[in-house]
Structure formats: structure tokens, C-alpha cells
Amino acid sequence: MRTSLIGYPRVGSLRELKFASEKYFKGDITIYELHQTGVELRADHWKRQQENGIDFIPSNDFSFYDGLLDTACLFNIIPERYQSLGLSPLETYFAMARGYQGSEGDVKALAMKKWFNTNYHYMVPVVDDSTSIQLAGTKLFDEFLEAKQLHITTKPVLIGAFTLLKLAKYTGVKQAGDFVQETAAAYADVLNKLNELGAEWVQVDEPALVTDLSQEDLALFTKLYARILSAKGNVKVLVQTYFGDVRDCYQALQALPFDGIGIDFVEGKQSLELVRQNGFSADKVLFAGVVNGKNIWKNNYKSTLAIVQELNGLAKQLVLSSSCSLLHVPYSLQNETKLSDNNKRHFAFAEEKLREFAELKAILGHANPYASDLYLQNEELFDGIRFAGNEAVLSRTSALTDADFTRLPAFAEREAIQNDKFKLPPLPTTTIGSFPQTAEVRANRFSFKKGAITEEQYKQFNFDKIAECIKLQEDIGLDVLVHGEYERNDMVEYFGESLDGFIFTENAWVQSYGTRCVKPPIVWGDISRSKPMTVEYSSYAKSLTSKPVKGMLTGPVTILNWSFPREDISLKDSALQIALAIRDEVLDLEANHIEIIQIDEAALREKLPLRKSDWKSEYLSWAIPAFRLVHSGVQADTQIHTHMCYSQFSDIIRDIDAMDADVITFEASRSDLAIIDAINDCGFQTEVGPGVYDIHSPRIPSVDELKQGLHRMLDKIDVTKLWVNPDCGLKTRGVTETWESLRHLVQAAKEVRATL
Incomplete structure (x- = not known):
């Protein structure tokens, strides 16, 4: 059984990226020193995943500010008001993220919104009628090669074309559908470049697929990827969804020539039923999101094994994955000295989730998974009583009436x-x-x-x-x-x-x-x-x-x-x-x-x-x-x-x-x-x-x-x-x-x- 991560936290175990960035903003360190912090964090994150046996390790999940902003810059979606400042690429990037006030000009930052149903905020790309969407940046390729120099083969990650166009703000006459051809061509150029560099897989994140989709949305998605995937060559393309199920586009995902489909089985309430009812293409790999990327409680192996074993009978090729990026959980329990052992035994932060993948892989490789020591230890954790209720609180909530929710007068x-x-x-x-x-x-x-x-x-x-x-x-x-x-x-x-x-x-x-x-x-x-x-x-x-x-x-x-x-x-x-x-x-x-x-x-x-x-x-x-x-x-x-x-x-x-x-x-x-x-x-x-x-x-x-x-x-x-x-x-x-x-x-x- 192989394992995959959608993404890893990027701020560092003690917020090294935060402090380095703030020092850079104040002029206390150079741009080289800021980049060096990024190099050190990425190397540490990749090595930790490698040591825990993760088979599909993401790269380009690191960002100095925001992943969608990185994607916008990768594809030249930089409004003229920022380009006209004449700043370096990283300074322009930060001007888009934070605004800029100086001798070169005075511009506001891009709008910032919540990333789907999380407390993470993304920067909203702005597309006007003169925007030329094309491959312009190198960050994705640079970080892939950076990992390769460490003898780590990674799965480059970027926000998918559909989600990019759906989340962008359009300020002119043109709308998302008017940018299909050039967007598809830009993503095809990414695949061509990754083929040249010898990448085996690329992950395109499409969380917008778990929202309500109209027929126009499905047509846009299909049109984009029919063109993008025609240029994929040897590199395999994983379309990764998260934060819900893909009930509106399950058939479309099966019909397109993706090599892998990532589906969330934690927040995706209908995900398992979709696979049961419709089957799963034999020529595709199912990346099953069974380890919660949002919450910090340990994985219940009994529940997870039930899902995995059923999926094993429905999909010919199965990979265990996180339900979403681990960006949304803390870095490691190792830095917690004051939590009791009883508390900590119930938690899994990002680093501990890596070990959960290793344990699940070992349990599934056991002749009788339910008799393995790792499984039995986990079962004991969930069979034990963690929590005793507060009767006064429970009585008070149960006694609430409609009048308690109504303020008078009007x-x-x-x-x-x-x-x-x-x-x-x-x-x-x-x-x-x-x-x-x-x-x-x-x-x-x-x-x-x-x-x-x-x-x-x-x-x-x-x-x-x-x-x-x-x-x-x-x-x-x-x-x-x-x-x-x-x-x-x-x-x-x-x-x-x-x-x-x-x-x-x-x-x-x-x-x-x-x-x-x-x-x-x-x-x-x-x-x-x-x-x-x-x-x-x-x-x-x-x-x-x-x-x-x-x-x-x-x-x-x-x-x-x-x-x-x-x-x-x-x-x-x-x-x-x-x-x-x-x-x-x-x-x-x-x-x-x-x-x-x-x-x-x-x-x-x-x-x-x-x-x-x-x-x-x-x-x-x-x-x-x-x-x-x-x-x-x-x-x-x-x-x-x-x-x-x-x-x-x-x-x-x-x-x-x-x-x-x-x-x-x-x-x-x-x-x-x-x-x-x-x-x-x-x-x-x-x-x-x-x-x-x-x-x-x-x-x-x-x-x-x-x-x-x-x-x-x-x-x-x-x-x-x-x-x-x-x-x-x-x-x-x-x-x-x-x-x-x-x-x-x-x-x-x-x-x-x-x-x-």
C-alpha cells in the first residue's frame, strides 16, 4: 500500500518562516537570507516525509505567502498596477499580498478571502481583459529540482486550472470561459516542462469540484482538462479534490484521462457511496483521503481499515492519502512539554500523521491486520473512556427553549x-x-x-x-x-x-x-x-x-x-x-x-x-x-x-x-x-x-x-x-x-x- 500527502505545513516547527519574513519586511535580513530559510524548511519537510515512508511527497506546497498567489504569479496573472512599480519579482509578489507604499507608487493589496471552509486565507487573483495567462514563473520547477538534488523524488503540486479560474476576480468584459484556451496552454506548458525534468507525477488541486457545479461549470472543467491532458506525455496527472465529495463531477472525472483521482473520505459524506454505486476506472489510481488533514485527533484505524478494505474491492489501484493538506494542523507534538501524556496520546499533529501513514501501511501489510500490535494499540485508545460529561452544562443546554433565542423588543x-x-x-x-x-x-x-x-x-x-x-x-x-x-x-x-x-x-x-x-x-x-x-x-x-x-x-x-x-x-x-x-x-x-x-x-x-x-x-x-x-x-x-x-x-x-x-x-x-x-x-x-x-x-x-x-x-x-x-x-x-x-x-x- 502506497501513501501520499497533499501538502505539508510550511511555517516550520517554531514559525521560522514567519519570523524570517517579518525580518525581511523590516529590512533586517536580505532576500538571500529569506530564500535560505525557505531552502532549509523545504529540505527538512521533505526528509521527514521520506523517513516516514511517504511514497508521493509534494513539492511546491511551500509558499512565502499563499499558494494561489504563487499560482497567479506562475501564470503571469499580475495586474499592471503592481508590474508598474518596477520591483523585483519577490517584492512585486509581496506588494500583491500586503500592498505597497513607497517612492515607486502606492497600491493596495489584492483581496483576501477564506480558503473554502477553513481558517486559511488566500489572495484573490485579478484578471482583466488585457491579462495574458501564460507560463512565466519557475518556482514549481526550481523546487522540484531542489528536492531532486537531495535525492528525493517529489510530486509537484499546483492549484488546478478550474479552481484558479473560478476563484479569480474578473474586472473587465471577459469572464472565465474567455480564458480557457490560454489557461489550458499554460498548464500544458507546465506538463511539458515537467516531462523534460523527469517528473513522474504532478498534482493539480481542484477543491472547487466539491462545490455546487452548474452545467456551465462542468463544461468549463471538461474543456480545460481535455486540452491540458492531451499534452501530458509521460508525466502522470493526479487531480486532487478535498473538503467534500465530488457528486456533481464524478462521472466527468472518470471520463477524462487523469492517471489518478484524489477523493476526500473524511469530509466527503457521499464519497464512499459514489464509488460503490459507480465503480472506479481500472486505469486510474484512487488516492483515498482517509487521514484527517484538518483535525488533531488520532486516526481511528478500525474505521479507516473498513473504508480501505472496501475500496480495495472497488478500485484496482489504491493509495492512502490525507483528506486535505496538513497545512491546517500544527507541526509537531514534540514541542509540547506541558500537555499531559493522557492528552498527547489522543493527538496527531502533522509529524504524527506521517507516522500514522507508516503504521497504516504496516497494518495493511500484516497477514491479519486486526491482530497486529499497532492495530490493537490504536483500538485500545478508542475503546478507553477519554471524557466524562459535565452534568450541569448538559442540563442547561437541554433546557433551552425558543424564547432563549429571541431578543425583545424587535x-x-x-x-x-x-x-x-x-x-x-x-x-x-x-x-x-x-x-x-x-x-x-x-x-x-x-x-x-x-x-x-x-x-x-x-x-x-x-x-x-x-x-x-x-x-x-x-x-x-x-x-x-x-x-x-x-x-x-x-x-x-x-x-x-x-x-x-x-x-x-x-x-x-x-x-x-x-x-x-x-x-x-x-x-x-x-x-x-x-x-x-x-x-x-x-x-x-x-x-x-x-x-x-x-x-x-x-x-x-x-x-x-x-x-x-x-x-x-x-x-x-x-x-x-x-x-x-x-x-x-x-x-x-x-x-x-x-x-x-x-x-x-x-x-x-x-x-x-x-x-x-x-x-x-x-x-x-x-x-x-x-x-x-x-x-x-x-x-x-x-x-x-x-x-x-x-x-x-x-x-x-x-x-x-x-x-x-x-x-x-x-x-x-x-x-x-x-x-x-x-x-x-x-x-x-x-x-x-x-x-x-x-x-x-x-x-x-x-x-x-x-x-x-x-x-x-x-x-x-x-x-x-x-x-x-x-x-x-x-x-x-x-x-x-x-x-x-x-x-x-x-x-x-x-x-x-x-x-x-
Whole structure:
């Protein structure tokens, strides 16, 4: 039995790539030194896979920022505004990813969106009518040869032609279908080059195939690959899908001359049934995704063997694969010194998953797989009782009624009450919550965790930072203030650490985008809140000013979606447990006279099924009520805000309105304010704050740029409904750029206000 990986984490076991990239951005290291970090990481990753017997080792799964951006650059999909800067190829690449502001010009970054149903973000390629899609880069080939020099034969990986064209943004008259010929020719050139280099296999990732496909989509896919595969020569082509099943295109995949088809048997609910009912082509290799690439729990060999043994009778050639890239799980358990042995024996991070492949291969090679020591050890792990329920939590969730999910009075009456209470000016200004986490802020938190300072010293530092932050916000004229979140390491991890039922890691980092890594909590048991989590700091901030100060919380769906969830209960049950815990915090904030409370649901869309037919039944039917449960108990004059970012929200905009918040802020600047059309078209009742500038870019927006954005919003959003804010929290930004950008924001709002 052979084994294959779709992709491997690229940031390094201790985030070496993140730190090297940030040093490069600051000018502290050279481009050569940055490239050398990449060389060292790739070599380490390939060797680890080789040592664990992986037969199909991916290359070109490494990226300095984003794989889809790499693919765009490979095929010359670089908008003129970046090319005209006259920068080096890597600098141009980073300008597309982060924006650029310098003597050569001032350009915004490409839009950033969630990668299907994950917390990873991709850069959206931009195609205009003058774009010439053609093979222009060498990274894919360079890394294949790099591995070859280490005597490692790899399977080069790139985003497939169909997914590339489906995810791109088209700014002219031409659409995806108009680029079929040149796209197919460019991919054919890749195959020709790989033939020259002696590659045996190439993997083209087509996750878009697990979404709802129209007849036009199927025609586009078929037309592309009929042309691409005619040029494949000796190199074998694996079309790799993940994040779901391929029910809409199973027959098309079988009919095209692919050499291998990768199918997800973890998230693909109908994958096994598709193979049962339709068979599998004898001339193709089935790459069966049976090792979960998204979650960190150990593989249940009993379940996996049942699938593999059935597939062995249905497909003549079978390879064991991950369900998706291991990019979505942490690097290694070896860096975890504080987790108990009982915890760790249940987990498999990326490196441990390599060993799972080796063990599965050994078990399947055994005369009686079910009698092998490796199988029996795994069976004992799953037969043992890991978890004892919290009866108080279970009783509370089971006692919920419809009334617990309904806030009274209705929105229109609340809006009038709140307008009368707060008397905010038109276009009220605020921020999303966090302020820069400087080295000083991080050092204070680190010193406290290590026991180098007392709790009193730690808190006093935070109080001083809050006082400074409140004064600066007052000085520049913001209308609704925040305390800055200096006590928080991460918007989910902070709450996980404060709730019962979570456990935490030291170095289980997962890439979210570019240099941004997160350390998701692990849901180990039933979730509850034993004490207030945010009241002390929020109350202190409120005592410093006569202006409203928002209490800042993370919502239950985002906490769940940005954690590694349990697999023994439903996501709905976990979400309701977390919702009740956050509800307790909301009511405590209100009791302490915090009159505006923001409950962020940045990840609301993240676990939304990729097929629309499953949205209501499998997700929205509990995700929206979970949010309503959090705030349904507050008074009419308490204003509830929420925030969402970096996803496509237009198609669920009515469901978002049904969350029944009072104000919703959206990421909008990178997506060119596209959300305002959806807001306008559906008669959105909730007040809104589409972000007026991109906080993931170091550039400082001008007052005129911000005014233009506000006027565009006012063309479609009533002035009584519109708030003015950045598009996300300011945690990752520098101090100088943050305050300068906010000064411009306030000035722009005041100048537009004066024209109303």
C-alpha cells in the first residue's frame, strides 16, 4: 500500500518562516537570507516525509505567502498596477499580498478571502481583459529540482486550472470561459516542462469540484482538462479534490484521462457511496483521503481499515492519502512539554500523521491486520473512556427553549431607544477592538506567564496601556472607544483559556494567512464559564471617559470554528455550550454598566457547507441561533455589535441580518466594498460599518481616499445606518501607522458629515 500527502505545513516547527519574513519586511535580513530559510524548511519537510515512508511527497506546497498567489504569479496573472512599480519579482509578489507604499507608487493589496471552509486565507487573483495567462514563473520547477538534488523524488503540486479560474476576480468584459484556451496552454506548458525534468507525477488541486457545479461549470472543467491532458506525455496527472465529495463531477472525472483521482473520505459524506454505486476506472489510481488533514485527533484505524478494505474491492489501484493538506494542523507534538501524556496520546499533529501513514501501511501489510500490535494499540485508545460529561452544562443546554433565542423588543424599537440614549453623530466612528500588540505588550504577558512578574504588576501594565489608549482615542475624536485588548494573546485563545473545557498548547501554530499564525485551543470537554473574563478591564476603561466604551467578546461560532473541536459530540452541541458561557459574560458586562457590547463572529462562514443545499440543515440552523442565544437576555438600550471579515457574505446576508445584532461591521476594503451592494439589495435592517481601509496592509490611507469610500457607501446605505471603522482589529499593525490611519479616518468622517 502506497501513501501520499497533499501538502505539508510550511511555517516550520517554531514559525521560522514567519519570523524570517517579518525580518525581511523590516529590512533586517536580505532576500538571500529569506530564500535560505525557505531552502532549509523545504529540505527538512521533505526528509521527514521520506523517513516516514511517504511514497508521493509534494513539492511546491511551500509558499512565502499563499499558494494561489504563487499560482497567479506562475501564470503571469499580475495586474499592471503592481508590474508598474518596477520591483523585483519577490517584492512585486509581496506588494500583491500586503500592498505597497513607497517612492515607486502606492497600491493596495489584492483581496483576501477564506480558503473554502477553513481558517486559511488566500489572495484573490485579478484578471482583466488585457491579462495574458501564460507560463512565466519557475518556482514549481526550481523546487522540484531542489528536492531532486537531495535525492528525493517529489510530486509537484499546483492549484488546478478550474479552481484558479473560478476563484479569480474578473474586472473587465471577459469572464472565465474567455480564458480557457490560454489557461489550458499554460498548464500544458507546465506538463511539458515537467516531462523534460523527469517528473513522474504532478498534482493539480481542484477543491472547487466539491462545490455546487452548474452545467456551465462542468463544461468549463471538461474543456480545460481535455486540452491540458492531451499534452501530458509521460508525466502522470493526479487531480486532487478535498473538503467534500465530488457528486456533481464524478462521472466527468472518470471520463477524462487523469492517471489518478484524489477523493476526500473524511469530509466527503457521499464519497464512499459514489464509488460503490459507480465503480472506479481500472486505469486510474484512487488516492483515498482517509487521514484527517484538518483535525488533531488520532486516526481511528478500525474505521479507516473498513473504508480501505472496501475500496480495495472497488478500485484496482489504491493509495492512502490525507483528506486535505496538513497545512491546517500544527507541526509537531514534540514541542509540547506541558500537555499531559493522557492528552498527547489522543493527538496527531502533522509529524504524527506521517507516522500514522507508516503504521497504516504496516497494518495493511500484516497477514491479519486486526491482530497486529499497532492495530490493537490504536483500538485500545478508542475503546478507553477519554471524557466524562459535565452534568450541569448538559442540563442547561437541554433546557433551552425558543424564547432563549429571541431578543425583545424587535430591532426597530431597540434602534430608536438606542439612538435616543447614545445621541451619536451621523457616521459614528469606532474601531473593531484590538490595538497594536507591541513587543512591550507581548513581553509583559510573557513575563507574567513565566512567573517573572506578579499578577499585580502584570495588570498595572495593562491598566496603564488602557489609559493611554483611551486618551489617544479621545484626542483624535473617535466616538465609540475600546480598551485595546492588551491582555489578549488571541481573540479565541484568550477566551478558551478563561473557560472550562478547553486545553492549550505551547507551539501548535497554524498558518492563517501570510505571516499570521494562530494557536487554536482544543475542545477537550464540556464548556462552561466559572468566572468573569473581561469585566475588570472593560469597567476600568469605561471609568476613564464619558464616551461609550465597547465591551469586547468573541462569539460562540468563531470560538468553535477557530478551535480544534471534539469529534464525539456535534458541532451544534459544542456551539450551544460556548454560547451559554458567553451569554453569562454579556450579562455580567451589562450589569457593570457596559452599554455597548461587541460579540465578534469573524469566522461565521467558516464551517458553512460548500453546497448550498446543506446550509440550513447542517449549519445555519444552529449557528445563527447560537449567536442569538448569546445576546437575547440584554435590555433594549444595550447595543449589540458584531464583526465579520475576509469571507464572501453576500449569499448569506439575510441570515446575517437574522442574527439580530444592532450593528454589524464587515471587512470591505480589500473586496472593493462589494458587500454594500448585497446590503442595499436585501433591505438590511441592522446598522452597518463596512471597513473603510485595510488593516492587513502597512500603507496609510489618505483622507481623500477614505472620503471617496464613504461617499460610495452613502450612495447605497442610509446615513442613519452607517458607521465608520477600519475593516478589522489593529493588533498586527505598527503604532505609528495605526494612529495616523485613525486620524485620517476621523477627519474623513467629519468632513463628509459636514456635507450632509
